[in-house]
Amino acid sequence: MNTTELRHALRTLPFLDACARAPGEYVELSGPPSPKLLVWQPDAVDWIFRSDQALGHPGSRSLIPLLGRSSLLWGDGERHAAYRRVLGPPLRGRKLSRYHDVIASTVHDAIDALRPGTVLPLSAWTRGVALRIIGRIILGPGENGAHTVDAVLARFAAWIERALGSRSRTLAYRFLRGRLPPSGPELDRLFTTTARAAARAHPHTLAGLLLDDAGPLAGMRDAELRDQVASLLFAGHETTASATAWAVYWLDREPAVRHDVLAELAATSDDGADSTRVPLLHAVLQESLRITPPVPAAGNRVLREDTELLGRTLPAGTTLAPSIYLAHRRPERFPSPARFDPGRFLGGRVEARHYFPFGGGDRHCLGSQLSQLEARMIVAALLRRRTLRCADPGAGVPQLRGHAMAPASRLRMVVTACHD
Numbered sequence: 001m002n003t004t005e006l007r008h009a010l011r012t013l014p015f016l017d018a019c020a021r022a023p024g025e026y027v028e029l030s031g032p033p034s035p036k037l038l039v040w041q042p043d044a045v046d047w048i049f050r051s052d053q054a055l056g057h058p059g060s061r062s063l064i065p066l067l068g069r070s071s072l073l074w075g076d077g078e079r080h081a082a083y084r085r086v087l088g089p090p091l092r093g094r095k096l097s098r099y100h101d102v103i104a105s106t107v108h109d110a111i112d113a114l115r116p117g118t119v120l121p122l123s124a125w126t127r128g129v130a131l132r133i134i135g136r137i138i139l140g141p142g143e144n145g146a147h148t149v150d151a152v153l154a155r156f157a158a159w160i161e162r163a164l165g166s167r168s169r170t171l172a173y174r175f176l177r178g179r180l181p182p183s184g185p186e187l188d189r190l191f192t193t194t195a196r197a198a199a200r201a202h203p204h205t206l207a208g209l210l211l212d213d214a215g216p217l218a219g220m221r222d223a224e225l226r227d228q229v230a231s232l233l234f235a236g237h238e239t240t241a242s243a244t245a246w247a248v249y250w251l252d253r254e255p256a257v258r259h260d261v262l263a264e265l266a267a268t269s270d271d272g273a274d275s276t277r278v279p280l281l282h283a284v285l286q287e288s289l290r291i292t293p294p295v296p297a298a299g300n301r302v303l304r305e306d307t308e309l310l311g312r313t314l315p316a317g318t319t320l321a322p323s324i325y326l327a328h329r330r331p332e333r334f335p336s337p338a339r340f341d342p343g344r345f346l347g348g349r350v351e352a353r354h355y356f357p358f359g360g361g362d363r364h365c366l367g368s369q370l371s372q373l374e375a376r377m378i379v380a381a382l383l384r385r386r387t388l389r390c391a392d393p394g395a396g397v398p399q400l401r402g403h404a405m406a407p408a409s410r411l412r413m414v415v416t417a418c419h420d
């Protein structure tokens with residue numbers, strides 16, 4: 001690892017901020033024999049997403065040992081396409097209404113527990129809520145075979161906390177021990193037995209769809225199933241939790257915006273599920289995803305042949321990582337990029353080459369609509385039912401957990417009033 005890669009790994013956000021004005025809007029993290037470029041130049045980003053089918057997707061060196069070699073997050077070819085055919089349709093459009101009740105009940109149970117005076121570690125609280133929601137969507141409700149879903153989720157959360165809970169611990173595992181702590185055979189067995197029990201009892205869960213005997217993934221073996229359960233639980237909660245925590249944080253920082261969102265909520269009975277009925281709340285979420293993207297870089301892409309891009313010839317084997325964080329801070333597209341301004345998103349869609357919190361191309365996040373639905377519903381319920389104030393606004397600095405960027409764990413909110 002050279003010094004640029006080391007700075008990128010150890011001090012990711014200061015490194016990215018220092019790169020913001022790099023000529024050409026890309027930065028070379030490493031040169032031959034394994035060239036790697038971080039890219040945010042809009043035409044190049046657009047080319048990468050449009051060319052996805054011809055590119056390789058090697059995945060992340062730190063996450064592969066955790067989530068497994070056969071994870072759909074870095075699978076390629078026909079098997080990857082089959083995963084998208086199975087999981088894509090239930091996670092978008094009208095089909096999402098199937099998850100409305102599970103989201104609403106989980107959110108309201110979590111808010112019931114918040115009494116005036118409660119001090120809330122914001123990131124940990126949103127992680128708990130998002131994990132319970134995605135856990136039920138994947139593994140079904142409550143009792144399931146020999147173990148409750150909540151028990152599996154608690155074991156999963158403890159493992160992820162051990163591996164990714166602190167950046168320095170993650171790097172120490174990677175560089176001193178050679179890899180992150182594995183989930184272990186007992187938790188792996190819990191993933192697969194709970195998923196198979198869910199598939200039998202609740203065929204509409206994501207486990208049920210993966211294991212459908214009539215579907216394109218029929219006959220999946222335990223090792224592959226384990227990787228998908230771990231991957232979906234992971235991808236489906238850290239990021240949504242971070243997006244939600246950032247939206248709550250920004251609303252606390254911007255009282256005028258919070259006032260307008262509260263007025264919007266007072267004028268509708270919608271619980272945040274329908275984005276067209278809460279356009280300002282939706283724009284707040286879009287702007288949070290811009291200024292504090294939960295995933296600062298989309299997945300790595302590898303060129304399979306020499307390619308003219310960024311005004312030079314990039315050799316086959318070059319890795320390209322689209323930088324979400326830097327694309328979202330280009331002043332040419334987002335004037336005064338450090339200013340939180342949901343108005344940027346009230347005028348219509350922003351082109352994907354400029355704004356891609358969920359990545360793009362063939363790998364565009366499968367949970368993008370679900371996560372936005374969840375975040376809107378959590379924030380709407382919180383604003384309606386509780387008044388919260390940040391205990392220490394200075395603690396709202398971003399912190400990396402693995403690949404996700406969330407408010408620092410020391411950011412706490414205090415519940416000052418209850419409106420039930």
Ligand code: HEM
Nearest residue numbers: 235236239240243295298299358359360363365366367371
């Ligand atoms: C705000 C919340 C979320 C954010 C910001 C986010 C972001 C991303 C990003 C940046 C990628 C990589 C795309 C690329 O490389 O081009 C991705 C992929 C993925 N996400 Fe999400 N995600 C979120 C929520 C979710 C949820 C709730 C799920 C659960 C269903 C999920 C499942 C996935 C999967 C399965 C992939 C891999 C897609 C593929 O490679 O074909 N994500 N996400």
